[in-house]
Amino acid sequence: MGGLTTDPEEARRSPIRPDGQQETYVVLSDEERAQGFVRPVRRSYVHEVCGTVTTMGIAIAETYARDPSFYGATFCVACRGHFPVGPQGQFTWSGTTEKVGS
Ligand SMILES: [Zn+2]
Known part of the structure; x- marks a missing residue:
């Protein structure tokens, strides 16, 4: 994984790496994720x-578990x-x- 930020604007401006992933992804803050999960934490x-x-x-997986509709899209390695x-x-x-995301 590349970098993480809690600033959605920074993630939106992120360059795309040669492998297709963003350089930086947005996640909920540690404090927000510590408020509790509404779904199991799933990694795959x-x-x-x-x-x-x-x-x-793990930070992205926990963001999904805290707020399942946080992301509009996700990455496929293939x-x-x-x-x-x-x-x-x-x-x-x-x-x-x-x-994912529902
Ligand atoms: Zn695919």
Whole structure:
């Protein structure tokens, strides 16, 4: 993983690395994540389009667990790009039928 920030603007301006990932991703602050999770902390998801599993860093996984609709898109290591999450999105938590971001 690259860098993390709690500033959404900084993440939006982040350059894209040669592997397709952003240089910097936004996460909820430690204080906000310490308020408690509304979903299990899951580290891996499946891209339904290609079937590949991608594993996240813990801060991003905890941000999803604290606020499941925080992100609009996420990264696939095989496709090397960001694609939509949510009820109509392209990702499922690994080992489940639950959509990422819903
Ligand atoms: Zn993919």
